[in-house]
Amino acid sequence: MNIAVCVKRVPLSGGRWVLNADSTDIDTESSFLGFTLSPHEECAAEAAVQLVEANGGSSTVISLGVAESAEQIRDLLAVGIDRGVVVETDGTEWDPQATAAALTEQVRAGVPDAGAFDLVLLGTEAADTADYQVGIRMAHALGWPVVTNVKGLTISDGVARCERAVGSHREVYEVALPAVITVKDGINIPRYPSVPGRIKARKKPIDTVAGEHPAPRLEKVRLELPEVEERSATVLGTGADAVPALVDVFRQIGVI
């Protein structure tokens, strides 16, 4: 089974986001805290590694983004993904339709010397833009079925059984491969890279292809920080000495 996992490099914030001067993007210079992937996507990669461990085959991570997206791919190679592909952009944002088209093209290309992909895994929504649609658009372009919001996945005899959490119960879906499945954080607990994993990852291939950016149809104009009440917590005290004051707050707000 050949599995593709699509991931997106995003900045990691601490307590607050800071915007650049013309409010078109997050300021990653002054508030720099590094880059990461969505937990949904880390789980998608973990699912791919587990499926290949159980069924054989190969796993490929595909990322549309700046050349440095290779750093996030390298992290996933260290936990067992076999190879990576960067569809390189100049850092301008691509809308979901353009993103889906570029990723679909890489899925169609298949795995060098190993044939076509049987399964594409993505996060249900990206960490930053949360468009909830790239996987669905890819499925339409590929002519494959798609299940989204998946929190439980097993594959046998070419059929994927997917569970989706809805309130207090789970819905069950079954689809024949090839298919697109978008997963959610919590479907598994992603493993941490080991030192041997990191060493192996250095030798695994990451290919780069150039992306051609079509005009956006969902076109970002500007970003802003939502108005939030500026608060500074009232300090009730230090250590266990503050407990009586805490109990007073419980009384005031009526929880005891």
Place this chain on the structure above:
Amino acid sequence: MIVVYADHDLGILDPLSLQAVTAAKALDADVQVLVVGADGRSTADELGAHGATVVHLAVHDALTDYTPLAAARAAQQLVTELSPQAVISAGTPRGNEVLAHLGALLDAPMSADTVSITLSASGDHEVVRNRWGGNLLETAIVHAPVLLATIAPHTVTAVESPESVTMREFTPALDPIDTAVRVIDRTGGGGGGIGLADARVIVSGGRGVGSAEGFESLDQLAELLGGAVGCSRVVTSAGWRPHSEQVGQTGTKVAPDLYIACGISGATQHIAGCRSAKTIIAINTDKDAPIMGFAHYAVIGDLHSVMPALVEATRAAKG
């Protein structure tokens, strides 16, 4: 005219769909609602009470339970027939999914998690939408004749606006491929976090709790206050607590009366899940942790000494 796709489960309307109807009413008085599946018939009165003029009920033998692509096919047929200015839906998992399918079928853009919409006759609609779980707002132009958008939960309050609603049944033309992906079974034990989403009090723990055992005092306090235990992602990825208890952007969004954050730093992705809490109390060794900018009250100190004492004092106060 606006078409709203109503999200219902076996005939029970998702309350967020009424918010979507109210949002649509603000754009146009003529709001026509698509309900998919014969079991959705029961939703018509509630939709009419909130301002739907027509309920289009898509009925088909193959539509026995939620079937996302078929729902989008039905919506596509309404778009062709009625030429609405916009198709909108609640930003629920199903609403987002059906509108994304519709976007793919129409080869049209779709704006998810939208907080405001300005329609334009020229087809360059302006939307404001959430990014990063609502920690950032994006203003965007959607270049499309028909705007497709899902409405972020709780950006509008559903208001009644009674109309004499007409029910119109139709049978969408469906290919077998449209119904290939559908709910085939339901199982219990989902752990979807309903308990957490409805809890009035949440006692939440982060990395500072240190271990699975460290949650004992949090469990005890939650029980005393009739609440639930929550946690940060550091905690679920360490396997200390199940993911159903994770609060945040990729966990559950909660809005309790009281949220107690123990050993949680207050990363934006965690705050995305708890910023609607009425009162937030932080217990943290670091007086400069970002959580202090969101909490109403704070105790500076080691939660391992504060929490057991707080459990005792709360028990005593309850008598």
